Amino acid sequence: MRVIIIEDEQRLSNTVKNGLSEEGFAVDQAFDGKEGQYLAQSETYDLIILDLMLPKVDGVTVCKNLRAKNIKTPIIMLTAKSRLEEKVEGLDAGADDYLTKPFAFEELRSRIQALLRRSHNQAENVLNAADLTVNPIKHTVQRSGKKIILTPKEFSILEYLLRHKDELVTRTQIIEHAWDYNFDNMSNVVDVFINTLRKKVDGGSKTKLIHTIHGVGYKLGVEG
Numbered sequence: 001m002r003v004i005i006i007e008d009e010q011r012l013s014n015t016v017k018n019g020l021s022e023e024g025f026a027v028d029q030a031f032d033g034k035e036g037q038y039l040a041q042s043e044t045y046d047l048i049i050l051d052l053m054l055p056k057v058d059g060v061t062v063c064k065n066l067r068a069k070n071i072k073t074p075i076i077m078l079t080a081k082s083r084l085e086e087k088v089e090g091l092d093a094g095a096d097d098y099l100t101k102p103f104a105f106e107e108l109r110s111r112i113q114a115l116l117r118r119s120h121n122q123a124e125n126v127l128n129a130a131d132l133t134v135n136p137i138k139h140t141v142q143r144s145g146k147k148i149i150l151t152p153k154e155f156s157i158l159e160y161l162l163r164h165k166d167e168l169v170t171r172t173q174i175i176e177h178a179w180d181y182n183f184d185n186m187s188n189v190v191d192v193f194i195n196t197l198r199k200k201v202d203g204g205s206k207t208k209l210i211h212t213i214h215g216v217g218y219k220l221g222v223e224g
Contacts, residue, residue, distance in 0.1 A: 006036030033057030
């Protein structure tokens with residue numbers, strides 16, 4: 001999953017980025033509202049973490065502008081302000097959730113997962129395909145009850161494929177959701193990761209779940 005943090009406090013931004021990166025997220029950063037709005041409009045993100053008080057363009061204005069352009073990406077608004085009026089203002093601008101500083105990273109992580117479930121119309125914490133089970137909260141993967149160990153990047157790609165189960169997913173889509181802005185999209189690293197995932201997930205199983213659609217991309221499902 002790919003996230004952008006629009007936050008002018010660089011220390012906080014870096015702390016959140018490091019925590020999310022360890023969870024397998026691809027994370028971009030912007031340190032003012034103008035840059036953040038530009039990136040949020042020009043790149044594809046699964047979630048936006050947006051500070052209320054930003055230089056150049058404030059968070060409420062950024063949020064309103066993104067919604068006015070029909071960008072429906074879930075937004076969590078961060079702020080040091082705890083007054084009800086500010087919370088209402090942020091939510092009325094189009095934010096999906098609101099978190100007051102200081103906050104525990106675990107709470108932010110839980111809220112992110114809740115918004116991702118909601119945006120993918122997923123009621124449960126667990127993703128399934130045949131006998132494959134993935135828990136994005138606990139970062140666990142099992143196939144036929146057997147635990148599978150994945151790296152954070154492998155987990156991120158598998159989670160993305162599962163959230164788009166039975167859908168064709170292109171290499172470009174995987175890059176946009178699993179790597180940050182600085183990734184070299186001319187690399188064949190996506191194919192390398194898919195091959196590794198296929199060995200770990202499908203190896204030893206009669207039912208193959210990860211399928212290559214030659215010249216286009218990949219599909220996760222019982223049938224190719």
